[in-house]
Amino acid sequence: MNPAVLIASVYVFALAAFLGYQVISRVPPLLHTPLMSATNAISGISLIGSLVLAGAVRNQLSAHILGFVAVTAATINVVGGFGITDRMLKMFGKRKPQANPSREAAK
C-alpha cells in the first residue's frame, strides 16, 4: 500500500465514521435490534474479499479452502442477516389494530 492510497483510505474511514455516527444516532431504540442485525448483514460485505480469495488465485489449495469457508460464513451472514432483518421490520410495519378491521373480523 503506497502512502497516497493509505491517506485516501484514512479519509474514507474518518468520513464513514462521522457519517455513521450522524445516521445511526437517529435510529430510535425501537429499532435497535433490527439495526444491529442490519449493520451486521451489511458488514458481511467482507464476502467480496472472500470471493477474491476463493477464486482469483490459481492452484493454491490452502487459499481455495480458506476462501471457501470464508465465502460460506460471509454468505450466511449476508443472507441470514438481511432475511431476519426483513422479518423483524415487517412486524414493525404493521398498522395499529384499530385501523385493521380484518383482525377484528378474525376473532
Next chain:
Amino acid sequence: MTLTSYFMEATYLIASILFILALKKMSHPETARRGMFLAEGGMFAAIVGTLVGAHIVTWVWIIAGLALGSIIGAWMAVSVPMTAMPQRTALSHAFGALAASLVGVGEFLVHANQMTGVTRGALGFEVMLGALTTTGSLIAAGKLQGVIAGKPIQFRGQNALNLIVFLSMTASFLYFWMHPEVVAFFYVMLGLAFVFGVMLVIPIGSADMPVVMSLLNSYAGLAAAATGFVLSNNVLIIAGTLDGFSGFILSVLMCKAMNRSITNVLFGGFGAVIAEATSNAGGVMREISLDDAAMQLAFANRVVFVPGYGLATAQAQHACRELGELLEGRGVTVKYAIHPVAGRMPGHMNVLLAEANVPYSSLYEMEQINPEFPSTDVAVVIGANDVVNPDARDNPKSLIAGMPILEVDRAKSVIVLKRGQGRGFSGLENPLFFKPCTTMLYGDAKSSLSHLAQAVQHV
C-alpha cells in the same frame, strides 16, 4: 485498468451509497423496510461487480460457498424464533468475523512477501479482531442459548491472566509486523486472539449481554473495515466502519442504561456479587387474587405494562397483548414501558412485542413514559425486577445506584407478576415489592396473564 475493473469499482460506489441510505431510512419504522431493500440491492451489486471485475479464475469454490452459505443463512432467517434473536445475532457476528479473519489469513498466505508495513499492520488488526470476535461471539451465543452456563465464570487471577494473554498477543503482533518472514508469530497471534475472545466473554453474565452483543457487533465491523485497509477496498472500509460505529453507539447507550462503564461490564463480573450490599427493605409483600387484579385493571383509566426479560422466558408476549387489547376494548388507555436493557440485546423487547402484534405506537421509551407514571392507575410489572427497583434512584449505597429506572413506584397502584418471592439476577432486594401501593400476583406470567384476560372478560 480494464473496463471490468471500472465496472467493479462503480458497483462498490453504488453499494456504499445504498448502505448509507438504508441506515438513514432505519430512523423510522415505516421506511426501515424499504431501506433494507436498498441495502440488499447494494450488496447484490457489489457481489456481481466483484465476480465480473476481480479476475476470477476458479469458480467451483465460490459457487459451492455461495450455495452452502445461502442455504444455511436462509434456513436461519426463516427458522429462528424472535426470542432467540440475540443468539442468532451473536452467531452471525461470529460468521462475519470468521470470514474477515480468514480473508486475512488467506491474504497472508498468498501475498505475505509483497506487503508493506502499513498493510501488515492492518492485516494484524483484521486477523486479531476477527478471531477474538469469532470465539467471543460463539461463547456469547452459547450463554444466550443456555448451552454454556449464563453465570459469570470467574476465578482468582483472571484479570491478570487476561492481561498476560492480551500482552502476548500484542507482542506476537508486533514481532510479526517487524519480522514478517517468521511465519510462526502470525499463527501464534491468531491462536492467542481466539483464546482471548473466549476469556473476554466468559466472565460476563447473561444479563450484561446487551453490552457484550453491541461490543462484538462493533468489533466485527472494525474487522471488516481493517480488511478494507488490507485490500485497499473502500466499500469494505465504509460498510465495516458503519457497523463498527453502530455497535459502539449501542454499547455506550446500553452502558448508560445500566449506569456502568464498559470496563466495569467487561471486567467487573457483576452478576457474581450476590446480595451482600442489599438494603434491608423489610416488610411484607401483599398478594393479590386474580379476580381482584382483574377488577383493578378493568376499572382503570390508564394502564402501563412493564415487561422484562421474564416475560420473554415465559413466552407471555401474546397473552400480554390479548389482555391489553381486552382492556383497550373497555376504554382503558394501555401503554407499554420499555427499558433500554429489557431483553438480551438492544431493542429486543420491542421486537418481541411487535411479534405479538403490539403496535409500535403503544411502545414507550423510558424518558417518554416516566413522567406519565404519576397519572397511571395501574402499572403491571411482568418479569422485570432491577429496571423498576426504586433503590437505584433513592439509595446511593445500592449496587445499582444511579441506574435509570422506570419509575413504576410513582403509579397509583402496581401489580407485580412474578414466579415466586425470589430476587432478580443481581440478587438485590426490591423495595418496590414492599410498598403499600404494590401487590404481588404469583405464578407463571403466561398463565397469570391469560387468566387475567378471562377474568377481565367476566367483570
